[in-house]
């Protein structure tokens with residue numbers, strides 16, 4: 085009996101020391117890399133948008149935004165081997181509804197925003213374990229800038245043509261009525277470690 089207990093304790097000890105060893109850490113290096121991914125993803129999306137507005141106008145940019153944003157999101161993630169997307173409680177595209185984790189963090193961002201504590205450099209990182217696989221989840225807030233108001237601003241700020249286009253493609257659009265500096269949503273990244 086005594087032998088069995090000693091053996092079990094030993095086994096437990098080995099098990100825990102092994103699982104401790106396998107548990108990855110969220111290092112500053114990893115955070116820096118995720119921050120860079122989020123930044124370059126948002127810059128890519130924005131530059132496509134601005135280019136389309138400048139060459140073909142705002143109405144055409146709506147359709148570019150609706151098709152290209154999702155394709156870019158998928159391709160970007162695949163090429164980098166990560167999951168990357170934008171999420172929002174007031175989403176335009178149903179593809180951008182937050183999951184449970186994203187909702188938790190968006191709520192936190194919203195609370196910080198209401199207390200004037202959310203900054204452009206704010207971010208959230210968490211280590212997640214699912215069936216022995218470790219993942220890092222990272223989120224960074226997205227704020228409304230002047231050029232966003234053409235499509236996400238008040239009724240008066242969005243032209244009639246753009247409104248028509250948006251309601252045709254997104255009958256359940258919730259992404260209007262924003263003001264400069266508002267919290268629009270967040271970039272969300274998942275990476276298996």
Ligand code: HEC
Nearest residue numbers: 145146149150153170172175176177180231232235259269
């Ligand atoms: C030309 C119109 C247009 C402009 C300008 C525009 N957006 Fe959008 N936005 C859209 C459309 C259409 C969608 C839905 C398609 C998609 O991207 O998934 C969208 C979706 C989003 C989403 C994803 C969440 C959701 O609502 O589905 C975020 C976040 C977002 N926009 C932020 C911005 C920000 C920030 C700016 C300014 C830098 C901006 N948008 C400028 C049209 C626009």
